[in-house]
Amino acid sequence: MTDFRQQLKPRFAALGFVVLAVLVLLLARLWTLQVLNGSAYAQQAKENRVREVTTEAPRGRILDRNGRELVTNRPTMAVVVAPSAKNDEKLLARLSTVLNMPVADIKARVSSVKLAPLASRTVAIDVPMAAVSYLSEHEVDFPGVEVRTQAVRKYPQGALAAHVLGYAGEVSQSELEMVDSPYQYGDIVGKAGAEKSFEKVLQGDRGRQLIEVDAAGRPRRVILDSEPVAGRDVVLTIDSKVQGITEKALAQAMSDAHKAKFPKARAGAAIAVDIRTGEIIAMASLPTYNPELFLGGISQANWQALTSKDSEFPLTNRAIMAQYPAASTFKAMTGLAGLEAGFTSPGTTYDCEGKWTGMGEQWKKYCWDHAGHGTETFMEGIKDSCDVVFYEIGYRFYKDKGEKLQKFARRFGFGSKSGIDLPGEVSGRMPDAAWKAAYNQNYPEYQRWLPGDTVNLAIGQGDLLITPLQLADAYAGIANGGKVMRPHVIKQVLDAQGKPVLSATPEVAFDTKTSKRNLASMKTALVSVTEEGTGQGAFVGFPVTVAGKTGTAQVTGKDDLALFVGFAPAEKPKYAVVVVIEQGGHGGSVAGPAARQILAACLGQKIEHVTATDSSR
Numbered sequence: 001m002t003d004f005r006q007q008l009k010p011r012f013a014a015l016g017f018v019v020l021a022v023l024v025l026l027l028a029r030l031w032t033l034q035v036l037n038g039s040a041y042a043q044q045a046k047e048n049r050v051r052e053v054t055t056e057a058p059r060g061r062i063l064d065r066n067g068r069e070l071v072t073n074r075p076t077m078a079v080v081v082a083p084s085a086k087n088d089e090k091l092l093a094r095l096s097t098v099l100n101m102p103v104a105d106i107k108a109r110v111s112s113v114k115l116a117p118l119a120s121r122t123v124a125i126d127v128p129m130a131a132v133s134y135l136s137e138h139e140v141d142f143p144g145v146e147v148r149t150q151a152v153r154k155y156p157q158g159a160l161a162a163h164v165l166g167y168a169g170e171v172s173q174s175e176l177e178m179v180d181s182p183y184q185y186g187d188i189v190g191k192a193g194a195e196k197s198f199e200k201v202l203q204g205d206r207g208r209q210l211i212e213v214d215a216a217g218r219p220r221r222v223i224l225d226s227e228p229v230a231g232r233d234v235v236l237t238i239d240s241k242v243q244g245i246t247e248k249a250l251a252q253a254m255s256d257a258h259k260a261k262f263p264k265a266r267a268g269a270a271i272a273v274d275i276r277t278g279e280i281i282a283m284a285s286l287p288t289y290n291p292e293l294f295l296g297g298i299s300q301a302n303w304q305a306l307t308s309k310d311s312e313f314p315l316t317n318r319a320i321m322a323q324y325p326a327a328s329t330f331k332a333m334t335g336l337a338g339l340e341a342g343f344t345s346p347g348t349t350y351d352c353e354g355k356w357t358g359m360g361e362q363w364k365k366y367c368w369d370h371a372g373h374g375t376e377t378f379m380e381g382i383k384d385s386c387d388v389v390f391y392e393i394g395y396r397f398y399k400d401k402g403e404k405l406q407k408f409a410r411r412f413g414f415g416s417k418s419g420i421d422l423p424g425e426v427s428g429r430m431p432d433a434a435w436k437a438a439y440n441q442n443y444p445e446y447q448r449w450l451p452g453d454t455v456n457l458a459i460g461q462g463d464l465l466i467t468p469l470q471l472a473d474a475y476a477g478i479a480n481g482g483k484v485m486r487p488h489v490i491k492q493v494l495d496a497q498g499k500p501v502l503s504a505t506p507e508v509a510f511d512t513k514t515s516k517r518n519l520a521s522m523k524t525a526l527v528s529v530t531e532e533g534t535g536q537g538a539f540v541g542f543p544v545t546v547a548g549k550t551g552t553a554q555v556t557g558k559d560d561l562a563l564f565v566g567f568a569p570a571e572k573p574k575y576a577v578v579v580v581i582e583q584g585g586h587g588g589s590v591a592g593p594a595a596r597q598i599l600a601a602c603l604g605q606k607i608e609h610v611t612a613t614d615s616s617r
Helices: 004-036 038-049 083-087 089-099 103-110 129-137 193-197 240-259 300-307 327-341 378-384 387-400 404-411 433-439 451-458 468-479 516-531 587-603
Strands: 050-055 069-081 121-124 145-154 168-170 188-190 207-213 219-226 233-236 268-274 280-286 349-352 374-377 483-485 490-494 500-503 508-511 547-553 561-568 575-581
Touching: 069 089, 069 103, 069 129, 083 089, 083 103, 089 103, 089 121, 089 129, 103 121, 103 300, 129 145, 188 193, 240 268, 240 280, 240 575, 240 587, 268 468, 268 587, 280 587, 327 378, 327 387, 327 404, 327 451, 327 468, 327 516, 327 547, 327 561, 327 587, 349 378, 349 387, 374 378, 378 387, 378 516, 387 404, 387 451, 404 451, 468 483, 468 516, 468 547, 468 561, 468 575, 516 547, 547 587, 561 587, 575 587
Parallel strands: none
Antiparallel strands: 050 207, 069 121, 069 145, 168 188, 207 219, 233 490, 268 280, 268 575, 349 374, 483 508, 490 500, 547 561, 561 575
16 A cells, blocks of 8 residues: 555646746746847837937928028917817817817818827917917817927918929828838928929938936936937029019910900910020919918818819919920921921922812811912911911921921920929820820721821821920020920029038930021021011010010810910020910910010010910911
């Protein structure tokens, strides 16, 4: 028989095994905590006693070429609300009364998902002192509501150059998720125009504070304190005085169109560019908008007003984002291409009877002057904008094959982006056989390139689409010996002391390698347009010789589009100007007078508005 001790031995062994197993598990857990994950837990412990607070850096200023402030910063009183208040209807109603804001707008901003889940949302800026005082005196009635001082963008020149400057707003989720994104929830970043293009320069470096706190979260001492570094200032090529005159001239052109019984003229664009450097001196688009609408977040009502179908889309920079028929302004390209190909010469004569039957009677086409111009030389064809002259040249290109007209126009930048340092530029369209076949891939009967396609292209109609910037660049290239400079709006980036750390250098975008003699012939013909031809009325009495071309484009279902493009002084060109008025009527009577004012501003001449007549196309 076994005694009692012997009976307990198995039990002690089992207990010992259990104790040993528990000790092994504890040692393994200790190893995991202390060795494998020790640094991670140490970091968590540190984070439990150290709080990081960041402060947003002021964005850099945007200046015009002469140092005048276009965009800067200013402090403002702002009301911020904790996201937890979004479902407190009574609180939102009380706040609506104090701020004189719709409840829906407040709720939309408090419910924004663009910020960190616990971060307070800005619901109003530039809050009147009466409202600030009331909220301060009644804090108990407004839990989660706080008044803070914030820096917001300031526009000393108002809405001047809005499309060039663009606007800034809260960082989006997609911007936060970018690889190596430098942003945090709530950051203000560039959304359009120069604000977006030069974001990396304008955006400063956040300030950072590391604060040690006790177990209750109360601050004990500051471990690290680094001040925010403001973004750098950007100097643009824009001349604010010329810009102002350009915007007024564009508005005046709209008014002229209305007086000429074109009441649907509500939109347009104008550009002034330095021919020698590609610097944009002025760029305007109508309708325009006020960037201040985006301060603190744009309201639903304002956003709808800016984006509705009947608004004419004021956020669109028509100078680089809109595509138009070139109409008769393209005749300079057709003419130069014809001279280069040997299909015409300055003295070549054409017979204009008001209609053209070169492709057969059944395919007859008309000149804008149905009475006919009679016998016209090539040079007179430019001056009078005679369609028959260019029908003939276009038909010659078609019969010669090889799409030489399109290839020549592409050398001046048509059909491709210029590479301007602003977002949203479109490429226009230079139609050819390949494009037409692809465009009509589901309609085989329309895929073939026909003689009429080239003939229409020769007068700037058909499927050709250009941007105002492309047109300005092309004529600048004619004036600049065949070299098209790359357009740009940045001039310099400044350091904290106001000294340039980066300066833009002129760059040739397209070297067209066009004959100097043919360029000289075209300049002479373009001068005759403003001295004797379709642009004479707009430039009568102007003290500087201008080379230019009018255009009146036919657009299906709409009134005619008015265009003028030119450069001056013709003898030693400095500036090229384009004016486009949608549904504005005739180029010589509507766009031409506006171009005169813009050129006068560029050249330091007297600014005056003239009334002109023009019936050409």
